Every structure is written in C-alpha cells, then in structure tokens.
Amino acid sequence: MAKARYTQLSGNRRTALDRARQNSTLTIPGLVPEDGQDSGASFSQPYQSLGARAVNNLAAWLLGTLFPPDQHFFRMSIHEDTADELGSGLSEVKTALTRIASKAQLLVETSASRPIFMETLRHLVIAGNALLYQPDDATPPRMYRIDQYVVLRDNRGMLLEAVIHEKVYPSALKPEVLAAVGVATKPGEENEKLIDLYTHIKRMEDQIVHYQEIDGKIVPESEGRSPAEKSGWLALRWQSVPGSDYGRAHVSEYLGDLLSLEDLNKAIVQFAAAASRIITLVNPSSVIDIEELNNAESGDYVHGTPEDVHTLELGKSQDFMVARQVAEGIELRLSHAFMLQSGTVRDAERVTAEEIRAMAEELENVLGGVYTVLSAEFQLPLVRRLLYILQKRGEAPDLPDTIQPMIVTGFEAMGRNHSANKLRAWMSDMIN
Numbered sequence: 001m002a003k004a005r006y007t008q009l010s011g012n013r014r015t016a017l018d019r020a021r022q023n024s025t026l027t028i029p030g031l032v033p034e035d036g037q038d039s040g041a042s043f044s045q046p047y048q049s050l051g052a053r054a055v056n057n058l059a060a061w062l063l064g065t066l067f068p069p070d071q072h073f074f075r076m077s078i079h080e081d082t083a084d085e086l087g088s089g090l091s092e093v094k095t096a097l098t099r100i101a102s103k104a105q106l107l108v109e110t111s112a113s114r115p116i117f118m119e120t121l122r123h124l125v126i127a128g129n130a131l132l133y134q135p136d137d138a139t140p141p142r143m144y145r146i147d148q149y150v151v152l153r154d155n156r157g158m159l160l161e162a163v164i165h166e167k168v169y170p171s172a173l174k175p176e177v178l179a180a181v182g183v184a185t186k187p188g189e190e191n192e193k194l195i196d197l198y199t200h201i202k203r204m205e206d207q208i209v210h211y212q213e214i215d216g217k218i219v220p221e222s223e224g225r226s227p228a229e230k231s232g233w234l235a236l237r238w239q240s241v242p243g244s245d246y247g248r249a250h251v252s253e254y255l256g257d258l259l260s261l262e263d264l265n266k267a268i269v270q271f272a273a274a275a276s277r278i279i280t281l282v283n284p285s286s287v288i289d290i291e292e293l294n295n296a297e298s299g300d301y302v303h304g305t306p307e308d309v310h311t312l313e314l315g316k317s318q319d320f321m322v323a324r325q326v327a328e329g330i331e332l333r334l335s336h337a338f339m340l341q342s343g344t345v346r347d348a349e350r351v352t353a354e355e356i357r358a359m360a361e362e363l364e365n366v367l368g369g370v371y372t373v374l375s376a377e378f379q380l381p382l383v384r385r386l387l388y389i390l391q392k393r394g395e396a397p398d399l400p401d402t403i404q405p406m407i408v409t410g411f412e413a414m415g416r417n418h419s420a421n422k423l424r425a426w427m428s429d430m431i432n
Contacts (some may be wrong), residue, residue: 001200002198013146018127019127019128019249020032020147021034023126023251023252024127025044026255027055027251028122029045031126031144031145032126047265048262048265051261053161054334054338058338059118062367062374066374066378072101075101076405076406104387107386116141116143124247124249125250125251126249126251127251128147129146129151129246130143133232134382146246153235161200161201163199164199165198167195167196176220180217182215183195199211200231208229209224209225210222210225211430222353234378234386238250239369257337260326261328264326264330265322268323268327280309282309289302352398380407384405
C-alpha cells in the first residue's frame with residue numbers, strides 16, 4: 001500500500017523536484033542528486049562558487065537566528081486572565097515554566113540536533129522543501145530530501161499524508177524484522193543488496209499515524225501515533241505556495257541571476273584560458289633560426305629583426321571587461337539576496353558603523369516573510385513536540401490551553417532589533 005501510494009503521489013512532485021535539482025546544480029551539486037545517482041557519483045562543478053557560499057551563509061545565518069545557542073528560542077506564555085487569577089503565585093509559575101523551557105532547550109542541544117537543522121535549512125534554501133522527523137527518544141532527528149518523499153497537504157497547508165522511500169542494507173535491520181518481511185538476503189553476506197523501505201505517514205482526525213513497509217509487509221514495531229499538533233513529522237517549506245503541496249525555494253527566486261553568472265563566469269574562464277596561451281609567429285621569409293630562438297637563454301644574442309617576430313594576441317580585452325563588470329553587478333545583487341554582508345559593504349576607507357548596521361538591517365528585512373513560515377511550520381511544531389516528549393518522560397506536567405509556547409527568535413527578534421535601533425538613533429540624536 002505504501003509503495004503504491006508513493007508511486008501515485010510522485011507525479012505531483014515532478015516540477016518541484018526538477019527545480020530543486022536545477023538549483024542544486026548551480027549552488028551545491030549533489031545536494032539533490034539526479035535519478036540513479038548515489039554517494040559515489042561524480043557531479044559536474046559550476047564555474048562559480050558564489051552560489052555555494054551564499055547558500056551556506058544564509059543557512060548558517062538562519063540557524064543562528066532561529067536557534068541561538070546563548071538563549072531560549074521560545075518561552076511559555078500565560079493568558080492574561082489566568083495570570084490575574086494566579087495573583088501572588090504568578091512568579092512561582094513563571095519560574096516553573098522557565099525550567100520547562102530550559103529542559104526543552106537542553107533536549108535540542110544534547111540530541112545533536114543542530115547539524116541536522118543546518119542541513120535542513122540548506123535544503124530549504126535550495127530545494128524549498130524538506131521533511132524532518134523528531135523521534136520521541138534521545139536519538140537525533142532525521143531529515144529527508146525532496147527526492148526521498150512525497151507529501152499531500154490540505155487547503156491550509158497542513159500535513160495530510162506523506163510517504164518516504166529509502167534504501168537500507170539488511171544488516172541495518174533486526175533479524176526478526178527480516179524474518180517477518182521475508183527478506184532472503186542474509187545480513188553481512190558478501191555483495192549485500194539494498195532493499196526498499198517505505199514509511200507511510202497519514203493524518204487520521206486529530207492523530208498522526210505512521211508505519212513502515214518492506215515488500216508490502218508491515219515492519220514489526222514500526223507502527224506509531226501521536227496527536228497531530230504534537231507530531232514529530234514536520235513537512236517544511238521555505239515559501240508556501242497556496243494550493244500546492246510543495247514550497248518554493250529561495251534559490252528559485254534568483255535563478256535568473258545564478259544562470260547568468262554561471263554563463264558569464266564560464267565565458268570569462270574560457271577567455272582566460274585562451275588568453276594565457278603564448279603563441280609566437282615568425283615571418284616565414286625571415287633569416288631567423290626558429291630553433292635557435294626557441295633555445296635561447298635570457299641575455300643571449302640571436303640574429304634577426306623584431307619585425308619578424310610577433311606574439312599572437314586575442315585583442316578582446318575590452319569585451320572581457322564588459323563581461324567582468326556585468327558579473328560583478330550580478331554578484332552584488334546575489335550578495336544582497338543571500339545576506340552576504342561582505343559583498344555589499346562599499347569598498348571605501350571611511351565606512352561608518354552606522355552604515356554597516358543599516359545595511360545589516362536592510363538585508364535581514366529581506367527574510368521577514370520567510371521567518372513567519374519557518375516560525376509557524378518549523379519552530380512552533382518543534383517546541384510542541386519537545387514538550388510532548390518531556391511530558392511522556394514525566395519531566396513536565398500536562399499544561400492547560402491557557403499556557404502556550406511563544407517563539408521569541410526570528411521574526412519576533414527582528415521587531416525587537418528595530419525598536420532597539422530606533423532607541424539607539426534617538427539617544428545618538430539627543431547626544432549630538
């Protein structure tokens with residue numbers, strides 16, 4: 001059933017997958033591989049490295065902004081009416097909620113989640129889609145590429161169904177699992193072959209249920225369920241597209257500039273290779289001995305006239321400068337789009353700190369809309385999942401609906417930064 005459903009839903013993914021592969025080719029080749037390619041495949045390298053640097057910079061910026069290592073990325077908010085009812089006990093409740101938030105933050109740090117989050121953000125920037133699974137134990141989360149899963153959403157963009165297809169070695173499975181699904185390959189034998197493993201996730205009313213399947217048989221102990229709003233399955237998007245099951249990538253919005261930069265850099269590299277060739281022409285009617293000229297050391301004397309010897313030149317230096325100037329303009333636009341501040345600060349002796357601060361604020365404003373999507377589909381569901389894990393472990397109580405998590409990084413932090421900058425500017429004006 002899971003395999004058939006994966007095949008049925010794969011057609012709706014084709015356009016998004018083709019865009020993701022094209023984006024990967026221009027930025028980080030192999031991040032979204034072509035059909036049939038594995039980890040040992042060789043990938044064609046682009047003629048420019050700005051795409052890879054831009055993606056890594058933006059993903060690292062987002063990781064530090066959404067999940068800062070020196071502070072909590074969320075806090076527990078109490079409804080005003082409940083706060084009034086608590087009266088003098090409000091301080092004690094807030095202290096207890098802060099401890100719960102600290103435990104959830106510690107769960108992220110101790111489960112080695114940051115490397116997975118970094119890889120997830122890189123896939124969101126390039127492919128626009130990624131599927132993240134946060135288990136309910138101490139193991140790190142797992143991330144699936146767009147070519148490994150299909151997804152179906154409702155009209156609000158919420159997860160309805162998803163199917164994951166991955167290949168595993170039999171040695172990675174328990175013997176009882178192999179016996180239950182009837183896999184003939186014995187673990188550890190020579191030339192061990194990969195087998196297809198499908199994971200089917202589906203929303204049923206207010207629950208998210210999942211199971212795994214091999215050769216049409218359900219894997220033992222693979223079935224599970226959890227409340228929909230506390231599920232560990234997060235189908236993430238960079239930019240939501242109304243009516244579409246898949247999101248749009250950041251790279252797709254600047255694909256024209258990346259394609260143009262790739263073509264220009266290819267032309268510049270080919271021109272440089274041709275210009276670096278040194279070919280000397282000698283007048284065929286000259287008395288110069290070519291062999292003697294070729295073997296002459298520095299400072300030697302040979303017979304001949306300068307007019308009989310000429311070095312071949314392309315004579316295209318002006319055209320080269322035009323291509324270089326156009327490429328630099330494209331690099332500047334891409335630096336703005338991918339938060340590369342080093343490429344956007346003007347090259348001058350007197351660049352004030354205020355100018356750099358204003359430039360950084362302008363760059364961050366570009367991601368304002370992205371922060372809202374990541375906050376609603378990534379951070380908030382992750383927090384609810386972490387709280388659910390703590391409750392299952394008995395490390396946190398069941399919280400009433402009047403106490404809800406509130407994200408304090410990303411878009412919310414932008415608002416605080418703007419207010420701080422306004423206050424800083426006012427104080428500067430008052431001093432002056």
